[in-house]
Each structure stands twice: as structure tokens, then as C-alpha cells.
Amino acid sequence: MEKHMLILSTTSDFLRKFEMENVRILKDMGYTVHYAANMKEPPYLSEEKRLWDMGLILHPIDIARSPFMIADNLKALGQLLSIIRKNAIRLIHCHTPVGGVLGRLAGNISPQKPVVIYTAHGFHFYQGAPLFHRLIYRQVEKMLSPLTDILIVINREDMQSAKTFRLKKEGKLYRIPGSGLDLDRFSPLSPEQRQQERARLHLKEQDFFILSVGELNQNKNHLAVLQALFDLKAQGEDFSHLRYGICGDGFYRSFLWEQCKSLGLCDIVTLYGYRENIPEMLGCADAFVFPSIREGLGMAGLEALAMGIPVLASDNRGTREYMIHQKNGLLFCGSRIDELAQGIKTLMHMSPTERKKLGEKGILSARPFARFYTSSWMKKIYAEADRKIRWDHDGTPR
Numbered sequence: 001m002e003k004h005m006l007i008l009s010t011t012s013d014f015l016r017k018f019e020m021e022n023v024r025i026l027k028d029m030g031y032t033v034h035y036a037a038n039m040k041e042p043p044y045l046s047e048e049k050r051l052w053d054m055g056l057i058l059h060p061i062d063i064a065r066s067p068f069m070i071a072d073n074l075k076a077l078g079q080l081l082s083i084i085r086k087n088a089i090r091l092i093h094c095h096t097p098v099g100g101v102l103g104r105l106a107g108n109i110s111p112q113k114p115v116v117i118y119t120a121h122g123f124h125f126y127q128g129a130p131l132f133h134r135l136i137y138r139q140v141e142k143m144l145s146p147l148t149d150i151l152i153v154i155n156r157e158d159m160q161s162a163k164t165f166r167l168k169k170e171g172k173l174y175r176i177p178g179s180g181l182d183l184d185r186f187s188p189l190s191p192e193q194r195q196q197e198r199a200r201l202h203l204k205e206q207d208f209f210i211l212s213v214g215e216l217n218q219n220k221n222h223l224a225v226l227q228a229l230f231d232l233k234a235q236g237e238d239f240s241h242l243r244y245g246i247c248g249d250g251f252y253r254s255f256l257w258e259q260c261k262s263l264g265l266c267d268i269v270t271l272y273g274y275r276e277n278i279p280e281m282l283g284c285a286d287a288f289v290f291p292s293i294r295e296g297l298g299m300a301g302l303e304a305l306a307m308g309i310p311v312l313a314s315d316n317r318g319t320r321e322y323m324i325h326q327k328n329g330l331l332f333c334g335s336r337i338d339e340l341a342q343g344i345k346t347l348m349h350m351s352p353t354e355r356k357k358l359g360e361k362g363i364l365s366a367r368p369f370a371r372f373y374t375s376s377w378m379k380k381i382y383a384e385a386d387r388k389i390r391w392d393h394d395g396t397p398r
Contacts, residue, residue, distance in 0.1 A: 003389075005091035006034045006083065006114075008103045010065050012047040014095060015056075018121075018179040018299075021375055022093070023056070025382055031091070036083060037099075038063050038076075042215075044249045044274055059083050067098055080106035084114060090389050093117040097124060101140065104147040115388045116168075117381065118144075119152040122296025123161055126317050129294070141165065149388060150381060154178050154297045157317040170388075174381055178297040180374035181306060181366060188308040188363070189283035198284045201245075208348055209243045211285040211309075213278060213300045214292065216250030216271075221291040221314065221334060223252075223259060228341035230263040237345065242268050247281055249274040282307045286355065287347040290314060293334050297321055302369050305329070305362035310355050312343040322369065328361040 005026060007019055015023070015035050026033050039048050039060040051058055061083075063076035080102055083089065092114050094103025100118045107116035125138040138161075145151065145165035150172050153159050159175045167173065189197065203209050214220040225244065233239055246256070246269075253271060260269045275281055282288065288304035288311045295301075295318030302322060304311050313319040314334035325331040330346060332339035347355070 002088075003029075003031045003091075004034060004087050004089050005031045005093065006036055006059075006080075006087075006089045006103075008036045008063075008080070008092060008094040008099045010038060010063050010096040010099050011041040012037045012039045012051070013042060013045055015051065016047060018095070020054075021180050021371055022378055022382075023054070025375065025378055027055070029382060029386065032057065034059060034083065034087060034089065036061050036063075036080060041065070042249070057087075063098060063102060065096075065098060067101065073098060073102060077102050077106055081110055084110045084112055088112065089114050091115050091117070091385055093119070095119050095121060097137075101144060104144050108147045115149045115385045116147065117150040117152065117385060118148050119154075120158055120162070120296070121154060122294060122318065123153075123158050124294075125161070126157060126294060128316075145171075150174065150385060152176055152381065155317050155321050157320075158296070172381075172384060174377060176377040176381075177369045177373050178299060178302070180371035181299065181302050181369045183306055183367070183370050186279055186282070186303045186306040186366075188359075189280070193280075194283050197280045201281075201284055203243060203284060204241070207241045207243050208286050209245065209284055210287050210289055210344065210347075211245050211247065211281060211304075212289050212291065213247045213281070213303075214290075215248050216246070216252035216256060218252065219293050220248070220252075221293050222246055222256055224291045224334070224337055224340055225289050225344075226256070226259050226263055226265060226269065227337050228344055229265055229268070231337060231341045232345060233264070237348075239268055242348070243270070244268055245270045245272055245281070245285075247272045247275045247278060278303065279307065282309055285309050287312060287344075289340075289344065290319065291334065291340065292316065292318075295319060297369075302366050306366040308356075308359035308363050310347055310350075310358040311362060312340070312347060322365050324365070328365040329358060 034057045036059040061076045061079040062072045064072040092103050092107045094100050107114050125134045148167050152174050153162050260266050288309045290301040290313040298318040301313050311329035313323050315331040323329050330343045332343050
């Protein structure tokens with residue numbers, strides 16, 4: 001039996017960021033892997049050639065990030081139904097909120113009735129979310145859960161919410177430790193490597209370099225760091241050797257740079273744009289600031305911990321999975337600029353020995369999220385999906 005499966009997300013970069021280990025597992029199981037996404041998003045990155053070279057069958061669709069772009073998403077639903085029919089898709093693994101909606105609808109409308117897995121990388125009705133999100137998005141998930149064969153979540157808060165939903169008959173719910181942290185790639189640099197990488201960034205030995213990594217959008221909350229730095233500068237903090245860098249791109253880039261200008265921070269802030277060498281960038285840092293308002297888990301924070309870099313993170317349901325305040329890093333309330341500023345000040349005034357001890361604890365706390373553990377769970381989940389396929393299509397007992 002030739003087996004075809006479809007991974008579905010909103011943007012083209014999602015698969016290479018989060019799903020490559022799953023692709024390997026699926027290929028080992030004998031699946032031909034198809035990938036559907038909006039290949040024009042993000043606009044600053046072209047992924048098509050690289051994904052084709054990985055042996056994936058690509059399907060550009062008109063899916064939009066916003067659920068309110070109804071015309072585009074209805075068109076994408078029709079495209080998905082055609083992909084399922086033409087390629088005899090037996091399994092759909094959908095990601096991202098809109099991908100989760102369209103994938104589950106397409107899977108159940110389609111006469112082929114493929115098995116549907118949805119990974120929720122963070123429900124939008126988290127504790128503290130706007131009332132609209134808590135009312136509408138929860139209701140949408142409640143309506144779609146009966147169309148879901150397997151639901152995967154990545155944090156404890158979402159697990160508690162998911163337990164209240166009714167999945168498809170004999171549906172399964174799993175919590176996994178994220179998308180799998182690559183500890184071979186994210187591990188501390190040697191002193192020599194660190195010195196070389198800092199020299200490439202024109203950082204002096206005495207410079208205190210703070211780094212953030214994430215798409216430039218409102219949720220990632222980089223503006224809060226700029227505001228905190230402005231407040232510290234106004235309080236008379238010595239910034240003669242402070243440097244702050246952000247790795248990432250997005251539609252907020254121009255806005256953030258204008259804010260740097262208006263706050264008088266252009267001399268200490270660098271927007272590095274999209275970077276592929278994140279381990280090397282992290283290895284240059286003296287501290288990592290992770291200010292996101294919302295995270296399902298937050299791989300960027302875990303990657304910094306694994307590199308032994310002290311982390312100052314916003315206290316949200318994702319970072320609570322691995323951050324313990326003053327144990328392996330520092331936490332602050334995402335809406336409190338004063339707390340963020342105090343956290344930065346604390347890290348700046350720590351001795352190198354204190355920061356090293358904090359970093360060592362961070363390394364230990366990142367290990368439970370290693371790729372090995374996620375892969376073990378995904379092998380089990382895909383094996384469960386395979387049993388469902390054999391039962392539904394071939395009548396083979398599970």
C-alpha cells in the first residue's frame with residue numbers, strides 16, 4: 001500500500017523550523033510526505049527550493065494567518081480537498097490555528113476521510129487572553145474537536161483545557177515536550193568560539209550583549225525591551241558598554257526601528273534580521289531576553305537555556321514549563337515594563353560567576369525537552385495514526 005500524508009501549516013517556514021524530525025519519522029514508516037502552506041509567507045524568506053530538495057512534495061495554497069481573511073481561507077479549503085483527492089492522502093497533520101481549522105474541516109468533508117492529527121502549539125484562549133479570544137477561540141476548538149482523531153498539546157495549561165473537549169470516537173489526546181530541542185546544535189560554545197563570534201559582531205570584551213530572537217510582531221513584544229532600556233537609561237544606568245540585538249524579521253521591523261530612533265537607542269540596538277546562525281548568535285550573548293506575551297512553549301527560550309545563556313523571560317504558560325524564577329533564570333510579568341527593566345539591571349550587575357551558575361542550571365532544565373523525548377512520543381502517535389488508517393481503509397484490526 002502506497003501511503004501519502006499531508007503536513008499543513010500557514011507559512012512556508014514552519015516545517016523546517018518545527019517538523020523536520022517528524023518528516024524523518026514518517027519517511028521511515030514508508031510515507032510519502034506532502035506539505036501544504038502559503039509559500040509566499042513569510043515574504044522575506046523563500047523556502048520552496050530547499051523543501052523540494054528535502055524530498056517533500058509541495059502544494060502552495062492561499063491559506064492566510066488571519067481567520068478573518070475568509071475568501072482566502074475558503075479558497076485554501078477547496079485547494080486542500082483537491083490535494084487530498086488527487087494524492088490519496090490518508091493522514092493529515094495540521095498545525096497553526098488556521099491550519100488546524102482548515103485541515104480538520106477538509107479531512108472530514110473529504111470522501112477519503114483521512115486520519116487527522118492537530119498539534120496545538122498554544123491555544124489562543126489561554127489564561128489572561130482577551131475576552132474575545134477566550135470566548136470565540138474556545139468555542140471554535142470545542143466545535144472542531146469532534147473532527148479530530150488525535151490532538152497534541154505542548155503545555156500543561158492547554159492539556160487541562162483539552163481534557164474538556166470531546167474528540168472523535170476513539171480519539172486520543174497527548175502532551176509532548178514541544179517540537180524537540182536539538183542539543184547537538186544548541187550547546188555552549190567554547191571560549192575560543194565565543195570570542196571569534198563576538199569579534200564578527202564587533203563586540204568588545206567588556207560589552208554586555210543582550211539578545212532576543214523571534215519574529216518582529218506585536219506578540220513577541222520586543223517593544224517592551226526598548227521601553228525598559230529607555231527607562232534604565234533615564235534612571236542614569238551606564239550604557240557605555242551595553243548592546244542589544246534582535247534576530248528576526250517581520251512587519252514590525254520599520255516600527256521598531258522608528259521606536260529606537262524616538263527613544264534614542266540607535267547606538268545600542270541592532271536589528272539583525274532573519275538569521276540562520278542562531279546558535280552562534282546565542283553563544284555571543286551575556287543574557288537572553290524573551291519578552292513574548294503569548295507562547296505555547298517557546299523554543300527560543302529553551303535554546304538559550306541549552307546554550308548556557310542566562311534567560312529573562314515573560315511569565316506565560318509556555319515559559320512556565322521550564323523557567324523557575326531565580327533558580328534557572330528570571331521571570332517578569334509581560335505587561336510590566338518596570339519588572340523587565342529590573343530584570344535587565346539585575347543581569348547586568350551580576351558577576352560573571354553568578355551568570356555562569358545561572359547558565360549551568362539553565363542547561364540542566366532544558367534537557368527534558370530534547371529531541372529524543374519528543375521523537376519517542378511522535379513515533380508512538382504516528383503508530384497510533386497508522387493503526388487507525390489500516391482499520392478505516394483496510395479493515396485490519398488495531
